[in-house]
Amino acid sequence: MEENKKQSYELVATLQHVFGADRANVHLVHAPLRICPLGAHIDHQLGLVTGMTLDTPILLAYVPNQEGQVRVHSLNFAPPVAFNIDDVPPKGGPLWANYVRGAVVSLQQRFTLHYGIDGVIFGEMPIGGLSSSAAVGVAYLLALEDVNELVVTPTENIEFDRYIENEYIGLNNGILDQSVILLSDRRHLTYLDCESVNVSRIPSPLDEDDFDIVVAFSGLTRSLVNTDYNQRVSQCQTAAGMLLEWAGQPVPPSPVLRMVAPEIFGDYEDRLPEPLGKRARHFFTEMARVRLGVTSWETGELAAFGQLMAESGHSSIVNYECGSPHLISLYEILNDCPGVYGARFSGAGFRGCCIGLSDPAHREVIVETIERDYPARHPEMQDQFSVYFCKPDGSAQRVPLLE
Ligand code: GLA
16 A cells, blocks of 8 residues: 555656646546456356455546546656657557557447546556456546546446457457456455356455455566467367267357257367367366366365365466466466465466465565576576566546555
């Protein structure tokens, strides 16, 4: 909280300095980053996923721009962005600018916008795996809705942010990230059915002092559009289409694995050519792990939940085949480390970080172990990696400016 207060103060000072904004008109959005302990790589197949947000948010301070200009300054990226809401540039450089451009275009699918924003945005954590992209997208949506006095529900914002990522940016991802960011609360595990978009918040006897969320950054960062993310999505769809066809069921134009009953997969698993068999195996085993995980969470069994996370990470490596050598090292180091209940890659898993649930009493040994073992395996990352211990947070929202 103290840290967020300091950062908000810096954002507001920059907003005043760069745009001459009046402090009395400044509003702030707090959009948390997210993790997905179980349910990896299955949201785009309309599977079941779990999530939590972290107490290390993206912060956006803004004032309305009456001329319809959108002018955003980032404390993480250069150069600043400026455009008019009536003339939004197509996707292009600088990459970070696409999220605010996409947010304007997304809202314009349904609303006429009259006002832009002057804003300053900042995120403290290194980029990769924690869905800073959905967090910034949601932050821009909330700010633009505020200055244009639009009333939009979190469920509608899930769809607006999906538009930014799928239609404007061109990443065929699911709705895990923005749903967790928009619908989580700090005392529960968020459990989302991506088919019905039904969200449950799973209670637990666990208290946030009982565990840390450990985040170990590999030092590798790059955009998902240039990874194999979309290729994996289309492999899952091809597998779904084949399974439906072999079972004599109708095959829609964009089949997904959720349309396939587990028994059908059981009957035809051996007939699927590789790597399609592995992709489908990941989907069906991950669905089972999510269901088991929800029960472990409800009964407060951290060790059992962590074990499922480690198994989920293993399936990401062998079935979904998305780990880079650096992330696989971190996965192995964390899962072997005393005090870690379980860990897996975060996000798409081609870069970024590994996340785990850990015992707060073991922070020191966890840091020591990573500092000893990770650079020993990847000396070029000696000065690039970092380790954080976070706590769960709530959902993205506009917050009052703290004095
Ligand atoms: C990225 C995507 C999400 C999801 C995860 C993997 O974060 O943006 O939609 O597919 O990877 O679970």
